[in-house]
Amino acid sequence: MSYRLTLFGSFAATVDGRPLPIRGEIPRAIVSRLAFRPGERVTPQELIDDVWREAPSGVVSSLRAHLSRLRAEGWSAVLSGGRNGYALEVDSADVDVARWRQLLETRGEGRIEGLIEAESLWRGQPFAGLDAPFAEASRPEFLRLRREAMLEIADARLETGENVDASLDLERLLRDLPGDSELTRRYAAALAGAGRAGDALDVIDAVMGDLGDHARGPLAELRRSIVRQDPVLLGRTDDRHATVERTGIPVPLTRFVGRAGELDQVATARAEARLVTLVGPAGVGKTRLAAEAARRAGADVDEQQWLVDLTVIVDPGHVLGVVADVVRAGSDTLDAVAARLTGRRTLLILDNAEHVLGAVASLASRLLGRCEGLAVMVTSREALRMPGERVVPVAPFVGDAAPDAVRLFLDRARDSSGLSQWDDHSMREISALCRDLDGLPLALELAAARLDVLSLAEVADSVQRGGTDAGRHGSLDSALGWSLDLLSxxxxxxxxxxxxxxxxxxxxxxxxxxxxxxxxxxxxxxxxxxxxxxxxxxxxxxxxxxxxxxxxxxxxxxxxxxxQDAHQWRDRHAAWFADWISGIEEQMRTAENARARTLLGAYRADLHAAVDHAVETGDRATAVRLLAVLAWYWFERGLRVDGLDTAERVLAMPGERDPAREARVLRACAYMAAVGADERQVARYMSRMRDAAAASDDAAERVLAATMSGYVAAVAGEADQADAYLTHATAEIAAAGDSLPIWARVDELMVRGDVLRALGRPSQALTSTSEAYRVSVEAGDAWGARSACYVTGKALVDVRRGKEAVGILRSGAIRSLEAEDASSALAAINVIAAACHVLGRDDDAVTIYSAIDVLGARHGYSALGSDPEHTERHRAAASAALDRDDLAAATQRGADLSLMELMRLVTTF
Incomplete structure (x- = not known):
């Protein structure tokens, strides 16, 4: 017979897996005391002293009666002894407190693993609910040993960057030992390292007033490190080989020269403050310095870096919108931008801010106040003059830096003309030329570039002809002026x-x-x-x-x-981009899709300018042609609100209609509205899409309008209507024959599968989505492949084939992340959470749902709105399956995950 006893938390005992209840507190105390040290004989008097607070008369007879009753109720096989003492003859490994003590004595390489296993046995204070002397006397020693073990585990995890796990361990321990300053310090450090700097500061501030000077000092120092975002403290991640995700940071094509002192100043400023401004005149190299400083910071300081070029802005009111566009926020609102930037160690570089300084200062202040882990770097001709700002002056290469000016000139001269050998006379001329140009890097580069057609003497002479006043080369305009004078x-x-x-x-x-x-x-x-x-x-x-x-x-x-041709140039600009984007549209659903997305991103600013010009001039046809592709690009990038606003602005324009393209735009709008969980808005777009498709000669749009309408009907419970729409789509497909594009066939199969799934026909649904996946992979249609994965996964969860669902949904999520489509990745992972519940992995399910709550807000995805059937029921059931502590731990674990960490989690299933 196999006996197992649980003494951490509430008492529990089993024999051969069946519960073995014990009635009465005294019998439970007797068994607990004997199980405390299994196999060890305890004299009757020791047992009486350890169990009864006040022994009654006849206590020896009472003890014997209790022992006799325990033997009769199932304990006879292991309860041994008599007058000379009693023992519980069970294996130490079968009693949690005994096994716990053994694990604490683990030595060597496996010590940390042993301590972690011991902590997994702790389900509450030992002997909870027992009012016995031995229980009360033993608890402080248990807590002391646990504290030492947990500090050792935390140190090991902090050393390897496992900050999230360390913070969860320490949080549990602090519940039993509130006010412990050393535990508080380690806990705050773990929170900060996990990207939760605000929570770390709250933990410190909550106890500082109750501590003595000796304990307050280390916490105060830690607090200062968190405030200045010490890279050693905050740079630990779960992946020690992580790379920085960079957007907009230019790839250097030439060597970086000089600025060693300024780079050190930037690094120091970033360690001390969250707002750093590089200040210097035009052409001094502020942008290049900011980019170089960002690249040198690396993954030990930042997880992601964004550079926003503000030179395209004329109206200060557009600053927020430009930032939102670059960081791919769901809309040009502060909430949307903050959601994208918070929760990770992020550097936002606002480049060339001098002409919109007030708007930049206001935005930086609001974002820093709301975004945990965010640092802002600004380049400008003047400082923002904000509290907490660190200013790094960026001066021309003059004075002690004059040799850097010469090195820069020589370096660029070699790049432009191949010249690398200079005699002493030429070197003196170069030094004089660098002084004449006041050491301005851009002016030096412009001058060096002229050496491909002019001699050094001719370049120097052209500079001298720029004027004779003392300040003739003190501004960049002078350098640009003489450079343009040399042009044809x-x-x-x-x-x-x-x-x-x-x-x-x-x-x-x-x-x-x-x-x-x-x-x-x-x-x-x-x-x-x-x-x-x-x-x-x-x-x-x-x-x-x-x-x-x-x-x-x-x-x-x-x-x-x-x-005088500015208006005509913009007409040509809009028309050319409308033609160009029509060609890109053909690549979006082929193996060329990655290149097409890259090109759309590269031309983002000009495509927006083209749409704006078409709207301003009333050119509805051009605006719709642009929008037919841009709307899908915005959908993939999570720019839902701005995308819908622009679409409405264009579709409201008077003018000639292009039903096929308008149906395409409205189909994208329906998808964007679905992500935002606005059912009425989805219905409106679907109705308008059907009307546009019906008026077009495009079979693909008519087919998709019918099938998508079938999905709306199926979800509404209108099975007959859904079947009618599917029948209509089938007829349209037959009529189109081979003229129906492959991408349209893929989409129809995918949506049809979702309709059949919603109608409760999983076998037919899986047949349809499997065919969609096969055709999309053969055609190189990445969007179709990941969409087919998503719908197939939902169907597999519906029939409780959880393991298969996880595999195919994981593939879809990976494909979506490769396409920088975070919303679709989160949608697939959300269904993986449902699959985890089906598989009985409720802890993982709750962790994933919690992560999606946080990440969805950042990427414009609403799980409850977009996929309620795989969120509400499965999430409620998974949560109900966990006890309160496990539920809280899983929820916190998920809230701390980045998107990449969440993806790594689901790849382990």
Whole structure:
């Protein structure tokens, strides 16, 4: 017979897996005392002293009676002894408190694992509910030993960056030992390392007033480290080899020269403050310094970094919208931006802020006040003058830094002309030239770039002809002025047109939009300007070189733009992008989808400018052509609110209709509305989509309008109507024959599978979604493949095939993250949570649901709104299956996860 006893928390005993109840407190106390040290003989007097607070007369007879009754009620096989003492003959491994003590004595490499296993046995204070002397006397020793073990575990976990696990362990221990200053310090450090700096400060502040000076000192020092975001303290992550997720941080194409002191200042400033401003004149290299500092910070300081170029902004009121666009917030609201930036160690660089300084100061203040883990770096010609701001001056290469000016000039000269050998006379001329240009890096680069066509003496002479007044080279405008004076009229004319682009551009856009001087070639002129450093080449992931104007050059040229063709240029700009995006549309559902998304992101600013111009000029056809693709891009990027607002603005325009494209736009709007959980809005878009599709000659839109309508009917419980819609879709497919695009066939199969699933026909649903997956993979349709994974996973959960569901949903989530479609990834992971409940993994289910609560708000995804059937019922059931402590721990564990950490979790199932 196998006896097992639980003495942590409430008493419990089993024999061969069956409960073995004990009636009465004295019998429970007797068994507990004997089980405390199994196999060890306890004399009758020791047992009486340990069990009874006040022994009654005849206590020996009473003890014997209790023991006799226990033997009769199932304990005879293990309860031994008599006058010389009693013992409980069970294995120490079968009594939790005994096993716990053994594990605490583990030594060597397995010690931490032994201590962790011991902690897993602790389900509450030992002998809970027993009012016996031995129980009361033993509890302090248990707590002391547990405290020592947990501090050892916490130190090991903090050392390896397992801050979340360490914080959960220490939180549980602090419930039993409130006010312990050393536990509080370790707990706050673990919270800070897990990205919960605000909670860490709250924990410290709650106890500081009750502590003596000796205990208060270490906590005060920790508090200062958290406030200044000490990278050693906050840089620990669960993945020691993590890389920084960077967006907008330019890839350096040239070597970084000098600025060692400024880099150290930036690093120090970031360690002491959350707001750092790089201040210096135009052309001094603030942007390059900010990017270099961000890259050198690495994953030990930041988990993600964003750079927002503010030079395109004219109205300060647009600052928030531009930031929202870059960070891919769900809308241009403070709440949406804050949701994207909070909860992770994030650096937000607001570049070139001097012309919108007030708006930037206000936004930075509000974001820092709301976003835990956020640091903001600003580059500007003047400081924000805000509390807590650290200012790092960025000066030209003069004085002690003058040698850096020469090194920069020589480096860029070698890049532009191949020149690397200079005699002493030339070196003296270069030093003088660098002084004449006041050590401004941009001016030095512009001068060095001219060496491909001019001699050093001619470059120096062109600078000297810029003027003779003492301040002639003290401003960047002077350097740009003489640089432009060296251009030919066709080059000046082309530079003026290039300055009108809102963002970076490719040579195909230059050739399609810009009108060169007679006899000139637009591409060649742009390339010539790049060789002269007035146009900057960028790294690219698309296989085609892209370019941009430095903000200083763009601003200078725009201020002097006297051409009379600005309106015509913008007409050509909008028309070219409407044609270009139609070609991109064909790639969005093929193996070229990754490249297409990259191009859409690269042209984001110009595509928005093209839509705005089409709306302003009443060109409805062009606006709809642009929107037919952009709406789907916005849907994937989680830009739901802005996407719907823009769509409504365009569709409300008067003018000629293009039913097929409008149906495409409305279909994307229906998906975006579904993510936002607005059922009435979804219904409105579906109705308008059916009308547009019916008026079009596009079979794909008619098929999808019918099948999607079938889904709405199925969810509403209208089975006959749903079947009618599916029948109509089948007829449309038959009529279209081979002319129906593969992507439309994939979408129809996927949505049809979801309809059949909602109608309670899982076998038919799985047949449809499996075919959708097969066809989409063969065609390279990534969107179709991950959508098919999602619907297949839901169907498998419905029939309680949880393990299969996890596998295919995980594949869909990974595909979505590869496409930077966080909302779809979260949707798939949400159904994985339901599968976990089906598999009996309720702890994991609650952890995942909790993580999605936090991450969904950040990425514009609502689990309850988008997929209530796989959220409400399964989540409630999973939560009910856990006790209060386990539920709280799982919920907290999920709330602390980043999206990548959540993805790593589901890949372990």
């Amino acid at each position: 009229p066709p080059e000046v004319d082309m530079l003026t047109q290039l300055a009108r682009f809102a963002g970076s551009f490719g040579l195909d856009a230059v050739a399609g939009i810009c009108v060169p001087a007679e006899g000139a070639d637009a591409r060649e002129l742009a390339a010539a300007l790049a060789r002269k450093s007035l146009v900057t080449p960028l790294g690219t992931d698309t296989g085609a070189r892209r370019f941009r104007l430095l903000d200083s050059v763009r601003r200078y040229v725009r201020q002097r733009d006297t051409r």
